[in-house]
Amino acid sequence: MNATDPAAEPGPAPQPRTDDERTLLVKVFGKDRPGITAGLFATLAEYGVDVIDIEQVVTRGRITLCALVTPPSGQASEGGLRVTVHRWAEELKLQAEIISGTGDNRPRREGRSHVTVLGHPLTAAAVAALAGLVSEAGGNIDRVFRLAKYPVTAVELAVSGLPTEQLRARLAPEASALGVDIAVVGAGLHRRAKRLVVMDVDSTLIQDEVIELFAAHAGCEAEVAEVTAAAMRGELDFAESLRARVSLLAGLDAAVVEKVRAEVRLTPGARTLIRTLKRLGYQVAIVSGGFTQVTDHLVEQLGLDYAAANTLEVADGRFTGRVTGEIVDRAGKARWLARFAEQAGVPLAQTVAIGDGANDLDMLNAAGLGVAFNAKPVVREAAHTAVNVPFLDTVLYLLGITRDEVEAADALDGSVTD
Numbered sequence: 169m170n171a172t173d174p175a176a177e178p179g180p181a182p183q184p185r186t187d188d189e190r191t192l193l194v195k196v197f198g199k200d201r202p203g204i205t206a207g208l209f210a211t212l213a214e215y216g217v218d219v220i221d222i223e224q225v226v227t228r229g230r231i232t233l234c235a236l237v238t239p240p241s242g243q244a245s246e247g248g249l250r251v252t253v254h255r256w257a258e259e260l261k262l263q264a265e266i267i268s269g270t271g272d273n274r275p276r277r278e279g280r281s282h283v284t285v286l287g288h289p290l291t292a293a294a295v296a297a298l299a300g301l302v303s304e305a306g307g308n309i310d311r312v313f314r315l316a317k318y319p320v321t322a323v324e325l326a327v328s329g330l331p332t333e334q335l336r337a338r339l340a341p342e343a344s345a346l347g348v349d350i351a352v353v354g355a356g357l358h359r360r361a362k363r364l365v366v367m368d369v370d371s372t373l374i375q376d377e378v379i380e381l382f383a384a385h386a387g388c389e390a391e392v393a394e395v396t397a398a399a400m401r402g403e404l405d406f407a408e409s410l411r412a413r414v415s416l417l418a419g420l421d422a423a424v425v426e427k428v429r430a431e432v433r434l435t436p437g438a439r440t441l442i443r444t445l446k447r448l449g450y451q452v453a454i455v456s457g458g459f460t461q462v463t464d465h466l467v468e469q470l471g472l473d474y475a476a477a478n479t480l481e482v483a484d485g486r487f488t489g490r491v492t493g494e495i496v497d498r499a500g501k502a503r504w505l506a507r508f509a510e511q512a513g514v515p516l517a518q519t520v521a522i523g524d525g526a527n528d529l530d531m532l533n534a535a536g537l538g539v540a541f542n543a544k545p546v547v548r549e550a551a552h553t554a555v556n557v558p559f560l561d562t563v564l565y566l567l568g569i570t571r572d573e574v575e576a577a578d579a580l581d582g583s584v585t586d
């Protein structure tokens with residue numbers, strides 16, 4: 169049953185407003201200061217009007233306040249209302265406009281999506297091109313608002329009129345040419361209900377490839393880097409390349425684990441992303457083709473809920489050149505995503521996966537939203553969405569969380585953003 173079905177509610181069923189009923193659109197524009205909204209509605213209240221809609225935005229300190237109201241009732245006249253509103257506006261040095269008409273907005277069309285656009289910078293040309301693509305595809309932009317001004321400019325467009333998949337197929341391929349990142353997700357409650365985020369580690373949560381850090385201590389950095397690059401491009405089977413690289417570490421003193429842990433550099437925005445997700449009640453996991461010797465430390469440091477990685481085998485205080493247990497490879501990462509989702513009690517459709525490499529592709533495709541983070545082209549092209557700015561917290565904007573909400577939450581408990 170539809171939640172708004174009047175039959176489900178006690179009492180008389182509300183009657184929808186008809187399109188031919190007279191309405192007044194009152195628009196006020198000018199320098200913002202406290203009391204404008206209170207003042208306008210106090211003025212309108214003198215005429216006994218009812219409010220149908222209110223939209224208010226402030227852009228560079230200028231307020232645009234629109235009120236859609238019923239015409240004056242009783243003895244009050246529309247002419248009187250006009251004079252009073254204009255007089256009030258003049259006193260506050262605001263511009264006011266009152267437009268007579270009928271009805272309300274047309275109902276939003278079916279096929280509703282949220283389009284998040286991240287730019288660094290966001291050019292007018294990119295906005296023009298994207299808005300043009302939406303209208304050519306038969307869609308309409310119903311609302312636009314800013315999600316963030318830092319570290320990127322992020323806006324969200326509410327689009328209706330065509331299926332989400334079709335809209336994504338039109339916009340996503342244009343993103344890199346326009347110098348923006350675009351995420352297109354279906355509108356609806358499920359968007360707010362995503363409750364598990366699973367991240368790759370190397371070159372996603374952290375800026376490093378952990379095996380290369382170990383290799384530097386073993387003096388085989390160049391050989392390892394070469395194999396890693398080929399594996400990430402999808403040219404080599406990940407499990408085989410992992411075994412080949414790990415074998416180069418045979419004999420290395422396992423005490424280097426402490427040094428490697430200290431060398432790991434978190435990606436900018438990683439702490440902000442995790443802290444904010446945790447506050448919002450998300451569970452956060454990492455899944456890595458790297459090693460538990462490092463991921464265990466990250467779990468502790470960042471307060472993560474779940475982790476899966478390979479373990480470097482140690483005998484007599486030295487690496488044997490082998491890994492133990494089930495190898496976390498491309499298929500393994502997708503398996504762990506499903507396991508974590510089950511443990512967290514979250515349907516796969518409500519999961520978000522983030523990764524940069526070819527071995528993340530199965531996981532990105534299996535998740536409800538797969539985000540390619542500064543990824544190799546093969547990954548970028550296959551994922552639902554791509555982020556190409558080097559700030560991990562921009563993923564929050566794809567989930568519809570604004571910078572203001574992030575900062576307000578930080579201010580509330582006195583922590584700082586990174």
Ligand SMILES: [Mg+2]
Nearest residue numbers: 368370371525
């Ligand atoms: Mg990676």
